[in-house]
Amino acid sequence: MKHHQKVEQPPKDYEYFFKILFCGDIKSGKTSIIKRYSEDQWDEENEGIIDNKIKIIHSIGKAVKLQLFDQPKGVIYYRGAHIIIIVYDCTSMESFKNVCLWLGEIERYSTESVLKYVFCNKCDLVNERVVTQTHIEELTQKFQNLFKHFEVSAKYFTNINETFDIIASDMIANLEKINPTPNPTNTTTNSDHIKKNCSVQ
Numbered sequence: 001m002k003h004h005q006k007v008e009q010p011p012k013d014y015e016y017f018f019k020i021l022f023c024g025d026i027k028s029g030k031t032s033i034i035k036r037y038s039e040d041q042w043d044e045e046n047e048g049i050i051d052n053k054i055k056i057i058h059s060i061g062k063a064v065k066l067q068l069f070d071q072p073k074g075v076i077y078y079r080g081a082h083i084i085i086i087v088y089d090c091t092s093m094e095s096f097k098n099v100c101l102w103l104g105e106i107e108r109y110s111t112e113s114v115l116k117y118v119f120c121n122k123c124d125l126v127n128e129r130v131v132t133q134t135h136i137e138e139l140t141q142k143f144q145n146l147f148k149h150f151e152v153s154a155k156y157f158t159n160i161n162e163t164f165d166i167i168a169s170d171m172i173a174n175l176e177k178i179n180p181t182p183n184p185t186n187t188t189t190n191s192d193h194i195k196k197n198c199s200v201q
C-alpha cells in the first residue's frame with residue numbers, strides 16, 4: 001500500500017486571484033493596454049497578440065493577482081473569466097457600435113456573474129475622436145449599468161492604474177458582498193437587457 005505524503009503548499013503571495021479577458025474589435029488597443037498596464041511598455045506598432053500577463057496589485061489593503069488574457073485569434077474562451085473588458089477605439093464609430101455585439105457574445109458564452117467593463121481607448125486622440133459623451137451616455141443608459149465605462153489611453157498611460165484599482169475593488173466587494181455590484185440588482189436579467197437593446201443578435 002502506498003503512503004501519500006502530505007505536501008506542504010507554499011504560502012500564496014496574494015489573497016485574491018482574478019482572470020481578466022480582453023475582447024473588442026481589431027486594433028482597438030487590447031494588447032497595448034495589457035502591455036502598458038503589466039509591464040509599462042509601449043510599442044507604436046504592436047504586432048501579434050500576447051497570451052497572458054500577470055500583475056499583482058494591492059486593493060483595499062489586500063494583495064490581488066490579476067491574470068490578463070489577450071483576445072486570441074479564433075475562438076474566445078469566456079469560461080473561467082471573472083472579468084471581461086470590451087475595448088473600443090474612440091476614433092472608430094464601428095468599434096463603438098460593435099460593443100453591443102460583444103456584449104451579446106459574452107452573454108451567450110460566459111456566466112451571468114462575470115463583471116463587465118467597457119474601455120474607450122485612445123482618448124489621447126482628441127482631434128480624431130468621433131465617439132462623444134452623448135453616444136456613451138446613450139449606450140450606458142440603454143444597458144442600465146450592465147457595465148462600467150472608462151476612458152483610457154494606453155499610449156499615455158492615462159487612467160489605466162486607476163481603472164484596474166476600481167475593477168479589483170469591485171470584484172472583491174462582489175465576492176464579499178460588502179457593496180452592491182456594478183451589475184443590476186433588479187429582477188430583469190442581463191440577458192433581457194442585451195436582447196432588448198442590441199439590434200443584432
Ligand SMILES: Nc1nc2c(ncn2[C@@H]2O[C@H](COP(=O)(O)OP(=O)(O)OP(=O)(O)O)[C@@H](O)[C@H]2O)c(=O)[nH]1
Pocket residue numbers: 025026027028029030031032033043044045046047048049121122123124125152153154155156
Ligand atoms: N494614439 C493611441 N494609439 C493607440 C493607443 N492604444 C493603441 N494604439 C495604437 O493602435 C494600434 C492597435 O493597437 P493594438 O494594441 O495592437 O490593438 P489590438 O486591439 O490588440 O489589435 P488586434 O490584436 O489586431 O485586434 C497600434 O498601432 C497602437 O500603437 C492609445 O491609447 N492611443
Ligand SMILES: [Mg+2]
Pocket residue numbers: 030031032048049050070
Ligand atoms: Mg492585439
